[in-house]
Amino acid sequence: MANERQHPMLQYIINNPEAFANNLAKTLEQAGKAMAVYIEPREKGEIKDSGADELTGVIKTLAQVGEYWVSDPQRAVEAQSRLWSGYIDLWNSSLKRMMGEPCKPAVEPEARDKRFADPDWNENQFFDFIKQLYLITSKWAEDMVHEAEGLDDHTKHKAEFYVTQIANAVSPSNFLLTNPELLRLTMESNGENLVKGMQHLVEDLRTGHGDLKIRQTDPSKFKLGDNLGTTPGKVIAQNDVCQVIQYSPTTEDVLKRPLLIVPPWINKFYILDLTPEKSFIKWAVDQGHTVFVISWVNPDERQAQKSFEHYMREGILNTLDVIKRATRQEEVNAIGYCVGGTLLAVTLAYMAAKGDQRIQSATFFTTQVDFTYAGDLKVFVDEEQIQLLEKRMAEHGYLDGSKMSSAFNMLRSNDLIWSYVVNNYLKGKEPFPFDLLYWNSDSTRMPAANHSFYLRNCYLDNTLSKGRMEIGGERLDLSKVTIPIYNLATREDHIAPPRSVFIGSGLFGGPVEYVLSGSGHIAGVVNPPAKNKYQYWTGGKPEGALEDWIRGSEEHPGSWWPHWDAWTRSLDDTKVKARKPGAYRIKILEDAPGSYVMQRV
Structure with missing residues (x-):
C-alpha cells in the first residue's frame, strides 16, 4: 500500500x-x-x-x-x-x-x-x-x-x-x-x-428489438400487482380508451364527494400507487376518500384516431357517469396530473360551457394550461418537427413509447442516460432496483390524433390559454371555470416549470390555491407525510411575478398531502357510509390494477 x-x-x-x-x-x-x-x-x-x-x-x-x-x-x-x-x-x-x-x-x-x-x-x-x-x-x-x-x-x-x-x-x-x-x-x-x-x-x-433500451433499474425485482400498484380495488368499467378503478374503503365513513384521479397517459397511473408506503392512492383511501382512478389504455393501431375529445368523453365524462352509478353521488372532487391535468382543465372549460356542474373542485399536480414557459420540452415542438412526427405516427397510428421516454430522459441526460451508460456498459454493473425508475421505464404509446392535437394546440399554438381551443363544437374559456382549484407546482420541475403553472393559475375564474412543493415533477408529488421529506410553500393569490409570491410565502416542512386533504374538507366535509366496489349492482370486471396498465411496449 x-x-x-x-x-x-x-x-x-x-x-x-x-x-x-x-x-x-x-x-x-x-x-x-x-x-x-x-x-x-x-x-x-x-x-x-x-x-x-x-x-x-x-x-x-x-x-x-x-x-x-x-x-x-x-x-x-x-x-x-x-x-x-x-x-x-x-x-x-x-x-x-x-x-x-x-x-x-x-x-x-x-x-x-x-x-x-x-x-x-x-x-x-x-x-x-x-x-x-x-x-x-x-x-x-x-x-x-x-x-x-x-x-x-x-x-x-x-x-x-x-x-x-x-x-x-x-x-x-x-x-x-x-x-x-x-x-x-x-x-x-x-x-x-x-x-x-x-x-x-x-x-x-x-x-429494445434492435434499439438500445438502457436499463435504469433491475426489472426482475418488480411485478405490477405484486409489489407495485397493490392498493386493493376493482375495475368496474372499461372502453377503448380506459379502465375505471374503484378502490376498496379502509374507513367506516367516507367523504360524501368521491375523488376522481385523472393521471397522465404519457406514463402509467401507478406512479400514484407505487409501494404502499409511497402510494398517494392508498393514503387518500385511508383518509376517507372514495377513490376512482382512470387507467388509460396503452394504445395501438386501433386507437389511432382517438383524439383529445375522445379522451375527454370516453375518459373523464364517461367516468363521471360510472361514479354516479357506483355511488349514487353526482358531485365529485377531481385531480389531474401533468397532461391528465391539462385534459381535466379542458374538460372543466367544456363542462362550464355546457352548464355541467358535476366536478365541484379540481386539483392539479404539476399541470400546465399556459405553455408560454413550458420548459425544455418545447425544444421538440415546432412546425417542422411536428410534421416529421406526424408522418412517423401515420405509419402505425401511434408514437412509440420509447421516443417519448427518450425525450424525457434527455431533459436530465447526465442523470438518466450517461450515468447508466457508464454503470451498465463500462463498469459492467447491474443497475440498482428502484421502483420509481422501473415505472419510468414502463413507457406507453401515444395515439396519433391525440398527440398531434396536444402538441399543436398546447405547445405550439397555446390555444387553451388564448381562449381559441375548440372541443366538441365549443370554444373553451378557462375564465368560465369558477370552481375552487388547488394548483400544485414543484420547485425543480423541468417538465411543468413552476413559473408556467403559476401563470396558468391566473386563467381560471374562481379561487385558486397555488402551492409550491420542494423537489421535482415526480418526487415533489410523490412525497408521503411519513417520510417527512422536502417542504412546501403557501401564500396569497397567484398574482404578479412568481418570485414576489415566493418572497411573501410561508414555508412548511414535510409533505403537502395533509394540506391538500384539509383544503378538500374545507369545501365539503359531509360524510356517508363507506362504499364498496360492486355496490348498486355495478359489475366487477377484474381486480386492480387492471389489465390495461399491464400492457407493455
Missing part, C-alpha cells in the same frame, strides 16, 4: 496481461453480437432509422449560431481568443502544479456535478487537466449560444439544449481512457467489467 501511495500511476497498470487479453477478446466478441442485434432488424426493414432527419435539424440550428459569429471577423476573433485564453490559463496553472507550486484550478465543476466525484479528478494532474479542458470548452460553447444575437427565442432555446446534450455526451467521464475510476476498475479486474458491460449491451439491444 505504501508503494501505491508513492507511485499512484501503478493502479493504472494491467495486473495480469494474459487475463486482460482474454477478456479483451471476449469484449470484442460481445461487441460483435451487439452489432449483429442492432443491424438485423434494420436489414429486415423492421426499423427505419430517423436519426438523419433529427441530425439535420441539430446541424441547421447550430449553423445559425455559427453564422452570427463568423459573419463579423472581429467577433469571430474575439470568440476564438476567449477560448484560447482559457486554454492558456489552464496550461500555465498546470505547469505551476508540475513544478510543485500551489495554484487554483482554472475552472471547477458545479458542486452538484456527480461526474467528477472520484478523487483522482483533482489529485491526478493528468485527469485534472482533462476535466478542466472539457469544462472550459463546454462553458465556451454554451456562452457562444447565450451571446448569439438575432436568433428567435425558439431557435436559441433549441441551440442551448443541443449544445448541452453534446457537452454531456462528450464528457471525459463517459470514456474508459479518460475516466480514472473506469480505468482503475478495468486494470483491477483485468477487463472483466468490459465483458459484462458488452453482455449488458447485447441484452438491452435485444430487449
